[in-house]
Structures are given as structure tokens and as C-alpha cells.
Amino acid sequence: DQQVKQNSPSLSVQEGRISILNCDYTNSMFDYFLWYKKYPAEGPTFLISISSIKDKNEDGRFTVFLNKSAKHLSLHIVPSQPGDSAVYFCAASASSDYKLSFGAGTTVTVRA
Amino acid sequence: GAVVSQHPSRVICKSGTSVKIECRSLDFQATTMFWYRQFPKQSLMLMATSNEGSKATYEQGVEKDKFLINHASLTLSTLTVTSAHPEDSSFYICSARGAGRGSTDTQYFGPGTRLTVL
Numbered sequence A: 001d002q003q004v005k006q007n008s009p010s011l012s013v014q015e016g017r018i019s020i021l022n023c024d025y026t027n028s029m030f031d032y033f034l035w036y037k038k039y040p041a042e043g044p045t046f047l048i049s050i051s052s053i054k055d056k057n058e059d060g061r062f063t064v065f066l067n068k069s070a071k072h073l074s075l076h077i078v079p080s081q082p083g084d085s086a087v088y089f090c091a092a093s094a095s096s097d098y099k100l101s102f103g104a105g106t107t108v109t110v111r112a
Numbered sequence B: 001g002a003v004v005s006q007h008p009s010r011v012i013c014k015s016g017t018s019v020k021i022e023c024r025s026l027d028f029q030a031t032t033m034f035w036y037r038q039f040p041k042q043s044l045m046l047m048a049t050s051n052e053g054s055k056a057t058y059e060q061g062v063e064k065d066k067f068l069i070n071h072a073s074l075t076l077s078t079l080t081v082t083s084a085h086p087e088d089s090s091f092y093i094c095s096a097r098g099a100g101r102g103s104t105d106t107q108y109f110g111p112g113t114r115l116t117v118l
Helices: none
Strands: A012-015 A019-025 A032-038 A045-051 A054-060 A062-067 A072-077 A086-093 A106-111 B004-007 B008-014 B021-026 B027-038 B044-051 B067-073 B076-081 B090-099 B113-117
Touching: A012 A019, A019 A032, A019 A086, A019 A106, A032 A062, A045 A054, A045 A072, A045 B090, A045 B113, A054 B008, A072 A086, B008 B021, B021 B090, B021 B113, B027 B067, B027 B076, B044 B067, B076 B090
Parallel strands: A012 A106, B008 B113
Antiparallel strands: A019 A072, A032 A045, A032 A086, A054 A062, A062 A072, A086 A106, B004 B021, B021 B076, B027 B044, B027 B090, B067 B076, B090 B113
């Protein structure tokens, strides 16, 4: 049972434009959400996170928005750069056990 | 961010042998470490959770006698794949969370270990 869903398997965006990645979850116990970036044959790299008490968190070019009522979060990358091309995973956890549930990932390709 | 290392990065072994993978948190104390497995073009699947000094908790469907986990210290956890078979070939990744770096809710991942069983 997939508790975290990323419905877009891929996203292509032009360099300099905004990349918007979406993520939906079903478990109302999730209270901490993270985005990771991953290259093939490497471990995920932590990008940004947000607690359920917030609706927005910003770190440089990365901003995560959380809509608890809709059980939806998104990652905005602006401006997009060629080095941003990778697979992005959305993950969620509950403070009861800290286990991460991952989405299927979205492959982002930034075109020059 | 916090640094987590894994060793070895790649291992090839014969069917029936055992393989040990180490996961270390280099600049923080990991109260909890997690072991994941990733199949090609799929997401990460949690295998087990280990807390320092206690037995690991395995996810449903993961054989605890097959995948032995030891979390002997706050900076080291090991995963031993016992009597490995070709179907155990996969990409194994560890993560750690704990005090000292960022939020204790954030898991930091190692670079992964590619296991190939012939």
C-alpha cells in the first residue's frame, strides 16, 4: 500500500525556469516530510524538509509547500539548473517511529 | 549536512557466502539507523530499523535470519547478508538519524552498496 505517491514519473524543464514536483500522502499520522535528490548508484541526498506545523519552508533555490488538509506537498526549484537533473524522492515519517515512506520518485531533466 | 559512509561500495560474491556491509555516521551520533534496499527503477524499501544496543526491528516480509543487523555503537551499524543467493542482488542503502546534525527527524543516507551474487 503506497502511502506516499509521486504521480509524475518525469519532468522536463528549461534551464532558468521553475521546476515543480508534487507529492501526495494518505497517512494522516505523517508529521514530517522530506525531499531527497538521488543519482543512479548513489544514496539519496537530503534537500529540504518541513514539519506539519508549517506550510512553507525555504532554503535557497528550494521551497517546500505543505497543504495538510489536502495531504499534498510540493517542491519548487527556482531557477532550475542543469545540475538539478536527477531523481527526486518525496518521503514522509511519523514521530511515533521515524520510519520513512518514500514515493516512487520523479526524474527531473533540466534542458540547457 | 551530516555524513554517513558505507563500506564496501560494491561487492561481488558467490552464491552461499555471507557478505557484511558497514554503515558509519562520521560526524554525529546515530541513535537510529535504517537499512533500505532498492531494486532497479524502483523506490527505496525499508528493510529494518536498528537502535544502538537493542535488537533490530524488521519490516514485514524481511527475513531476520537472512539479514542480520548489528548496531554495536552510536556510529556503526552492520548488515550481514547470510548465505547470499542471486535474488539478494540489489542496492543496499543505510541511513542514520540522531543528535548533533540538523533535525533529529531527518535521515541522512550513505552512498549505498551494490551487491551482486553470482
